[in-house]
Amino acid sequence: MTENAQARPDRGPNSHPELPTQYAPAEVEGKLYERWVERGYFEAHAKSDKEPYAIVIPPPNVTGSLHLGHAFEHTIIDALTRRKRMQGYETLWQPGMDHAGIATQNVVERELAKEGLSRHDLGREAFVERVWRWKAESGGQISGQMRRLGDGVAWSRERFTMDEGLSRAVQTMFKRLYDDELIYRAERIINWCPRCLTAISDIEVEYQEDDGELVSIRYGSLTEGEPSIVVATTRAETMLGDTAVAVHPDDERYRDLVGTEIELPLTGRRIPVVADAHVDPEFGTGAVKVTPAHDPNDFEIGQRHGLPHITVMDERAVITTHGPFQGLDRLEARAAVVGALRAEGRIVAEKRPYRHSVGHCSRCKTTIEPRLSLQWWVRVGPLAKAAGDAVRDGRVTIHPREMESRYFSWVDNLHDWCISRQLWWGHRIPVWYGPGGEVVCVGPDEEPPAGEGWHQDADVLDTWFSSGLWPFTTLGWPERTESLETFYPNSVLVTGYDILFFWVARMMMLGLHAMDGTPPFRTIALHGMVRDQFGKKMSKSFGNAVNPLDWMDAYGSDAVRFTLARGANPGVDVPIGEDWVQASRNFANKIWNATRFALMNGATVEGPLPAPEELSTADRWILSRLGEVVAEVDAYYDDYQFAKLSDALYHFAWDEVFDWYVELTKTAFAQGGPAAGAARRVLGEVLDVTLRLLHPVVPFVTEALWTALTGQESVVIADWPADSGFRDPAAEAEIAALRQLVTEVRRFRADQGLQPGQRVPARLDLAGAAGAVAGGLSAHEDAIRALLRLTPPGDGFAPTASLPVGGAVVELDLSGAIDxxxxxxxxxxxxxxxxxxxxxxxxxxxxxxxxxxxxxxxxxxxxxxxxxxxxxxxxxxxxxxxxxxxxxxx
CATH class of the missing domain: 1.10.287 (Helix Hairpins)
Structure with missing residues (x-):
């Protein structure tokens, strides 16, 4: 049996505040949340002697607003932290936002464009000031939406990746990696956005199927019998920068050409034919053009064969070389190049339209351009090995375990990481260049070099660099603060499997390096993506995107949270539809109505539970089931099985407590006496524990009901229920027999077209009910008659139907009810x-x-x-x- 640690006031069984007849989320949720924040329930204290439990929020973009993916992830994290808080942990859910370099700069540049200005008109310093002003006025919309959802974050600890402390930490980390020779500057192929004019990360590239053209071009001689080779390409304009043709070393068709040179059309240059194992001899003609300055694979081939890198486009994807094409945009140049090749008779085949995957900038949707560029890089080899080792040796657990293979496939094959961005908003790279070619990396406590000719690198750092430091910089690193000592490593990271590579791996690499081999978290709990009810990705372009605030307005935040939690299987995508949110709203209403009934009938949490021998079979059954459900929910929480724990609570609360036990108590209440008193205490106990079990997932309705039921301060700080250990298999079997009987007779009544409330004379023979104790279900006859609307036989009773159910027999006289x-x-x-x-x-x-x-x-x-x-x-x-x-x- 469970008992709360909080002191209970001395209240009588009928002194509960009267609940409104209907639950109105809009009138309850906002007030409750502000009360929780004012009372400091969500704050974390580094000096506490409680065991710490910490989770960082995956920092949303300062430009963002709450979408269903956020609501899903936040519901999971909030449920975890609310439960741990109730279990007595010093719980920290660390909030904050990411400065979102490209996204934020784009937003402010669009605002400037409305004024007929560009960032260059303002200059760098004034532009950055303008961004800060925008952030203060318009950024952070998501914080208010998090409050609507009920996020129990420690608001006093809110951080921003560009605030003073985190900026100092970023500079410290850059300097440390630079000094350890893990940061360097070099020319490499990167994803380039010709509209944003910056390098972008792989995660900021969205691939989609576009209609293009595939042209096959004859390189070399056009004379029959003289050396030539056919290559196919979707980007004919890049041939202007070709420096080789590559074939597979084992391809007999081209063995005689390897090592020779052939003519590159339109350019007047001759280029070599090289043999490289990267080429697939089965694809197309088995020969590929090699453009090292404009393709990542070609760059690698060029490195292996010592090929020159010829850049033929500027940062806006405009052709910079080769007379007739100079000054043309890449798409204009593509058509012009194909036309010129056709005029020379070099086009062997054309396929138009040709459907193929094309990368686009996720921010502005411009087609990205692979481009050779001088950038800053992290040498990830040793960092990635450490990140892999931390999972392999058990310091970090990935959940579900089947996701480990994805993680290893990434960190074991990681390429060096481009960390520089050609933006003005972000952490500026702390490197100064001198007039004589000097390069100096400056730490946060060091003065940059001064004097004529010295200037700072113009680039800023990739946003993923600062967010990769998030688990420890938000706790005060590089200072060894009390918060860092207490809450690092974090207990759990909850995030989507889609950023396992981009964010999680970076946090692992940087955290292990900065914190002397201690990983940033002990468990990585991966969830899937929210999709529509048909399993399709949600997108504005698909017309199926949902603003969760609309659903919160219509059905309440608890309904949205419960729907999301009920679909949350580890690592699996979550389909969701509005009808499911409606069903969750109905569940919240059911909880409200059942608790209201209980309060009106004197349900109480006062005093100890009666001894088992003083309880009815129904009382013992529901207490036995309650203990089982507590144990079941605990096991599911520990395994991050939110769908299963939510489903278990739903069916226990609705199917067993509300539909059966509450109905059975009506008979006890009507009879009065000790049985009624025991039922009131047991009903109070069951609702108390059930509301506490439900609270982490549906915090608002449970807070309103639990405080009304118990008279205590808040369920947020109540004790998490413990398994009482009470089990009564005999009571469970007996109530199972009762439920079977009632269910079968109800089904028969429905089949006969009887109305639910229609009363029918019946004779009950309950002595032989299977699963019941000696005497069968005879002790439950009053309850059975009440549940089934069956009146006593009376004079003239003439049964027209006989139903045998599990050893019991129910005879009904339907002569007056049906033909x-x-x-x-x-x-x-x-x-x-x-x-x-x-x-x-x-x-x-x-x-x-x-x-x-x-x-x-x-x-x-x-x-x-x-x-x-x-x-x-x-x-x-x-x-x-x-x-x-x-x-x-x-």
Whole structure:
């Protein structure tokens, strides 16, 4: 049996505040949340002697607003931290936002454009000031939306990746990596956005199928018998920068050409034919053009063969070389190059349209351009190895475990990381260049070099660099603060599997390096993506994106949270539809109505529970089930099985507590006496524990109800329920027998067309009920009659239906309720139809020739029809028997 640690006021069983007849989320949620924040329930204290439990928020972009993906992730994190807080941990859910370099700069530049200005008109310093002003006025919309959702974050600790402390930490980390020779500057191929004019990370590239063209071009001589080779490309304009043609070393077709040179059309240059194992001899002609300055794979081939890198486009993707094409945009140049090649007779084949995958900038949707560029890089080899080792040796657990292979496939094959961005908003790279070619990296406590000719690198750092430091910089690193000592490493990271590579791996690498081999978190709990009810990705372009605030307005935040939690299987995508949110709203209303009924009937949490021998079978059954559910929910929480724990709570609360136990208490309340007093105390206990179990997922309705039920301060700081250990298999079996009986009779009543409230005379023989103790269900006769609307037999009772259920027998007199003769006639007609369908399907399934020719799905459908016919025959026969005979006459 459970007991709260909080002191209970001395209140009588009928002194509870009266609840409104209906639950109105809009009138409850906002007030409750502000009360929680004012009372400091979500704050974390580094000096506490409690065991720490810490989770950082995956920092949303300062430009963002709450979408269903945020709501899903935040619901999971909030449920975890609320439960741990109730379990007595010093709980920190660390909030904050990311400065979102490209996204934020784009937003402010669009604002400037409305004024006819560009950032260059303002200059760097004034532009950055303008961004800070925008951030203060318009950024952070998501914080208010997090409050709507009920996020229990420590608001006093809110951080921003560009605030003073985090900026100092970023500079410290850059300097440390630079001094450890893990940061360097070099020319490499990067993703380049010609519109944003910056390098972008892989995660900021969105691939989609576009219509393009595939042209096959003859390089070399056009004279029959002289050396030539055909290559195919979707980017004909880049041929201007080709420095080789590559074939596979084992491709016999081109063996004689390897090591020779052929003419590169339109350019007047001759380029070598090289052999490289990267080439797929089965694809196309088995020969590929090599443009090292404009393709990442070609760059690698160029490195292996010492090929020159010829850049033919500027930062805006405009052609910079080769007379007739100079000054053309890349798409204009593509058409012009193909036209010139066609005029020379070099186009062997053209396929138009050609559907292929093309990368686009996620911010502005411009087609990205692979481009050779001088950038800053992190040498990830040793860092990635450490990140892999931390999972392999068990310091970090990935959940679900099957996601480990994805993690290892990434960190074991990680390329060096481009960390520089050609933006003005962000952490500026702390490197100064001198007039004599000097390069100096400056730490936060060092003065940059001064004097004529010295200047700072113009680039800023990739946003993923600062967010990769998030788990420890938000706690005060590089200072060894009390918060860092207490809450690092974080207990759990909750995030989507889609950024396992981009964010999680970076946090692992940087955290292990900065914190002397201690990983940033002990567990990585990965969840899937929220999709629509058909499993399709949510997107504005698809027209299926949902603003969760709209659903919160319509159904309440608890309904949205419960729907998301109920779909949250680890690492699996979550389909969600509005009808599911409506169902969750109905659940919240059910909780409200059941608790209101309990309070009106004197349910109480005062005093100890009566001894088992003083309890009814129903009381012992529900307490036994309560203990089992507490243990079950705990096990699911520890395994991050939110869908299962939510489903377990839903069915226990609705199916067992509300639909059965609450109904059974009505009989006890009507009878009065000690049984009623015991039922009031047990009902109070069950609701107390059930509301606490539900609270982490549906915090608002449970807070309103629990405080009304218990008179205590807040369920947020209540004790998490412990398994009482009480089990009563005999009571569970007996109530199972009762439920079976009531369910079967209710089904029969519905089949006969009786109204739910329609009363019917009946005689009950309950002594032989299977699963019940000696005497069967006789002790529950009053409850059974109340649940089934059955009146005593009375004089003139003449049963027209007899229902045997699990050893018990229920005889009903339906003569005054239905036309028995007409019902027999209807059922006999249905029986004949079912028997005819069974005969037809059985004949087909016995026909070997039919089975040999019919598709599997057709045969399966016929088998299903036969099984359905069998079930209908059994059901109708039982109904006819219950009516007093199989015959259909009047």
């Amino acid at each position: 028995v003769a007409a019902e027999r006639k209807r059922l006999a007609k249905d029986l004949a139809a079912a028997e005819k369908d069974k005969a037809q399907t059985a004949a087909k399934l016995a026909n070997e020739a039919f089975l040999a020719k019919a598709p599997d799905q057709v045969v399966a459908k016929i088998r299903a029809r036969r099984e359905a016919a069998d079930a209908d025959i059994a059901r109708i026969t039982a109904q006819l028997a219950a009516l007093g005979g199989v015959g259909g006459g009047s």
